[in-house]
Every structure is written in structure tokens, then in C-alpha cells.
Amino acid sequence: MTQVKKKIAIVTGASRGIGAAIAGRLASDGFTVVINYSGDAAPAEELAREIEETGGTALTAKADVSDAQAVARMFDAAETAFGGVDVLVNNAGILKTLPLAETSDEEYDRHFGINVKGTFNTLREAAKRLNDGGRIVNFSSTTLALNMPGYAVYNGTKAAVEAFTHVFAKELRGRNITVNAVAPGPIATDLFLNGKSDELVAQFAKMPPLERLGQPDDIASVVSFLVGPDAGWINGQIVRANGGVA
Numbered sequence: 001m002t003q004v005k006k007k008i009a010i011v012t013g014a015s016r017g018i019g020a021a022i023a024g025r026l027a028s029d030g031f032t033v034v035i036n037y038s039g040d041a042a043p044a045e046e047l048a049r050e051i052e053e054t055g056g057t058a059l060t061a062k063a064d065v066s067d068a069q070a071v072a073r074m075f076d077a078a079e080t081a082f083g084g085v086d087v088l089v090n091n092a093g094i095l096k097t098l099p100l101a102e103t104s105d106e107e108y109d110r111h112f113g114i115n116v117k118g119t120f121n122t123l124r125e126a127a128k129r130l131n132d133g134g135r136i137v138n139f140s141s142t143t144l145a146l147n148m149p150g151y152a153v154y155n156g157t158k159a160a161v162e163a164f165t166h167v168f169a170k171e172l173r174g175r176n177i178t179v180n181a182v183a184p185g186p187i188a189t190d191l192f193l194n195g196k197s198d199e200l201v202a203q204f205a206k207m208p209p210l211e212r213l214g215q216p217d218d219i220a221s222v223v224s225f226l227v228g229p230d231a232g233w234i235n236g237q238i239v240r241a242n243g244g245v246a
């Protein structure tokens with residue numbers, strides 16, 4: 001019996017939070033997953049072990065997505081281990097809410113470096129290397145539609161990601177590669193919870209008409225759909241998965 005070759009998915013920022021849920025979900029969907037992270041290796045290694053234990057295949061790849069050479073090396077590692085890349089999920093991102101007037105040059109550069117340049121770096125690499133028929137999913141945020149104070153710089157980065165998504169979908173004409181973005185509403189992860197009081201978290205949880213915070217799996221299932229066989233005609237779109245917040 002001939003075995004169908006497994007597709008290879010790189011998930012950036014996959015050691016924790018939404019990215020970890022995406023990596024786990026894609027592994028159970030049958031993808032070989034590359035678990036990218038930039039800091040602590042332990043949670044990425046633990047996730048890889050869990051995936052392998054349940055019959056999946058995973059590789060961890062340390063790379064700061066804001067570093068173009070590190071991103072190129074991550075693609076090299078995926079190609080060496082598995083022979084190519086079919087799916088790129090650009091999930092890595094950071095958020096620190098601050099009024100624009102109080103945002104330092106360093107904080108501005110860090111946000112644009114990881115959220116925008118990081119996405120640019122992986123997209124540019126994917127343009128050269130992603131197999132025809134592949135899928136790309138970028139990460140925006142529903143905060144872009146809410147215009148809440150404190151989110152100017154973060155929303156600026158996500159506006160850029162949405163712009164990349166629309167244009168890049170067209171630049172890949174002829175390759176049968178789709179490029180979409182997911183714009184989650186509040187999801188219970190470190191990025192969202194850190195620095196918020198219980199009262200503020202409860203307020204956010206009341207915002208969607210579904211009256212709860214989203215969970216990482218709520219977003220992993222959307223990504224699973226976008227990279228799966230049923231989403232082949234969805235291209236250049238932003239999917240606002242937010243329980244109806246906006």
C-alpha cells in the first residue's frame with residue numbers, strides 16, 4: 001500500500017497559547033508540525049513529546065521571527081528534516097497595551113519587529129519555498145476593529161498584517177496557495193491575561209454575545225479549517241473569530 005506523504009506545517013510562536021493549540025490540532029489533523037518559539041525551549045519540547053506520543057511527528061525550531069536569518073534557518077531545518085513546507089501559520093506575536101504618548105521607541109520597535117517584520121520575514125521566505133498548493137494563515141486581532149485606548153501600536157502592527165494578507169494572496173497568483181488571516185477576539189492566554197485585573201478580564205469575557213472568553217482551541221479549529229481541504233476557495237480573507245464582539 002502506498003502511503004500518502006504527510007503535509008508539513010510551520011507554526012510560529014507555537015510553544016504556548018494559541019500557537020500550541022494550533023500545533024496540537026494540526027498534528028492530530030495529520031500534519032507534520034514545526035513548533036517555533038524564541039525563548040524557553042521547555043514548553044516547545046514538551047509539546048513535541050506529547051505530539052510524538054500520540055503518533056504525530058513534530059520538530060522544535062528556535063527562531064526569533066523578527067530575525068530574517070533565523071527564519072531562513074527555520075525553513076532550512078524543516079526542509080532538511082521533512083523535504084519541504086506546505087503550510088505556514090504566522091501566529092507569533094506580542095502585545096503590551098500602553099497609551100501611544102507613553103510608548104518608548106524600544107517598545108514600538110519590538111512590536112513592529114515581531115508582529116510586522118516577523119510576518120514579513122516568514123512570508124518572504126514562504127514565497128520562495130512553500131510548496132504549490134500550500135496554505136498561509138496570518139494573525140491579526142479583533143482589537144483592530146474596537147479602537148480601544150492603549151492599542152494604537154499593536155493595532156498598527158495588525159493593520160499591516162491585514163494589508164500583507166490581501167496583497168500577498170494576489171502576488172502568489174498561479175501557485176494555488178491561499179493566504180488568509182484570523183483576527184481573534186479575547187482568548188485566555190498569557191498575552192491577553194498578563195497585567196489585567198480579574199475585574200477587567202470579567203469585563204472582556206462579557207463583551208461577546210456568547211459571554212465567555214475564547215479558548216486557544218476556538219482559534220485552532222478555525223486555522224484547521226483554513227489549512228484543510230474544505231477551505232480551498234477562501235483566499236485573501238480576514239476571519240474574525242471573536243464570539244461576535246465586533
Ligand code: NAP
Pocket residue numbers: 012013014015016017018019036037038039040063064065066090091092093094095114118139140141142143183184185186187188189190191192
Ligand atoms: P502568547 O500566549 O503570549 O504566546 C505567544 C507565542 O509566541 C509563544 O509561544 C512565544 O514563545 C512566541 N513568540 C513570542 N515572540 C516570538 C518571536 N520573536 N519569535 C518567535 N516566537 C515568538 O500569545 P497568544 O495569545 O497565543 O497570541 C498568538 C497570536 O494571536 C498573536 O499574534 C496575537 O497577537 C494574536 N491574538 C491573540 C489574542 C488573545 O486574546 N490572546 C487576540 C487577538 C489576536 P517564546 O516566548 O518562547 O518566544
